[in-house]
Amino acid sequence: MTKGTAKTNAVIECILSRSAAKYYDPAATLSDDEIRALVRIGTSAPTSFHMQNWRFIAVRTAEAKARLSPIAWNQPPITEAAVTFIVCGQLADSSVIPDRLAPLVEAGVMPAEMVPEWEIPARNLYMDYPQRQRDEAVRSGTFGAAAMIYAARSLGLGSTPMIGFDAEAVHREFGLARDEVPVMLLSVGAERPGNWPQKPRLPLADVLDLV
Numbered sequence: 001m002t003k004g005t006a007k008t009n010a011v012i013e014c015i016l017s018r019s020a021a022k023y024y025d026p027a028a029t030l031s032d033d034e035i036r037a038l039v040r041i042g043t044s045a046p047t048s049f050h051m052q053n054w055r056f057i058a059v060r061t062a063e064a065k066a067r068l069s070p071i072a073w074n075q076p077p078i079t080e081a082a083v084t085f086i087v088c089g090q091l092a093d094s095s096v097i098p099d100r101l102a103p104l105v106e107a108g109v110m111p112a113e114m115v116p117e118w119e120i121p122a123r124n125l126y127m128d129y130p131q132r133q134r135d136e137a138v139r140s141g142t143f144g145a146a147a148m149i150y151a152a153r154s155l156g157l158g159s160t161p162m163i164g165f166d167a168e169a170v171h172r173e174f175g176l177a178r179d180e181v182p183v184m185l186l187s188v189g190a191e192r193p194g195n196w197p198q199k200p201r202l203p204l205a206d207v208l209d210l211v
Contacts, residue, residue: 014154019198021158021191024080028190030157035060035083038188041151045143049122050100053090053140057174058083067173072165072185081160081189086170087145089137091130091179094122134181141183148186158191 030038039056047053059068060083068086069078078084097119104110126133145161152159162185170182 010154011150014150017198018150018153018159019196020160021077021081021187021189021195022160023192023194024077024082024158024187025190025192026080028082030060030082030189032060038148038151039085042144042148045140045147047140047143048092048136049094049097049118050104051090051092051094051096051122051136051140052100053092053096053137054144055088055090055180056144057086057088059086059174060084068165068170068185071169071173072162075162075164077160077162077187077189078185081158081187083189084185084187085145085148086174086176087141087183087186088176088180089139089141089183090177091133091181092122092126092136093133093179094119094126097122137181138183141181145184145186148188152188156190157188158195160187161185162187 035058039058042056043052043054059065059078065079065084068084069075072078098115101110101115101118105112105115126136149159149161165182165185167182170176171180176182
């Protein structure tokens, strides 16, 4: 990276200028197509063995927001932001891998004989390890949410990731499957004045070891 790259590269500038929004314009909305575009970007994030083990519930109507708010500490972004995503990670299941890889085989990207080379080690990694399955659900959901956070910023929108919610109530109220984990809530919408800039981070010397 050359000197000054962080100032001239639009992607890096987007990342470095992002901060969790607290104040949203409650009158601003996002169309369903705009919501789909954000999720499409989210699903470009990496997942283990290309399992794509995630799902996104877009809470965007007044009725749905009223259902979510009381089981999520009545946090203002839920009712004021245009949409709040319930980011769901799915427990890692190696049996889905042949279906997930089929489009790659059909497109000539991956030879068919390579599919078992992915499925078998994934089975060994996850099948008998429930904690690993759950860890992968959280990882995948977090990767997807992070992509959506930066995409929102690049579009001039604010975002707020939140972990303050009753997971069991969210699971029940929004019909999550047994293998789904509500990883986080992610509000996205047009900001109104008063939000902070990005907060200072720890010095690199405190968090980086070069070995």
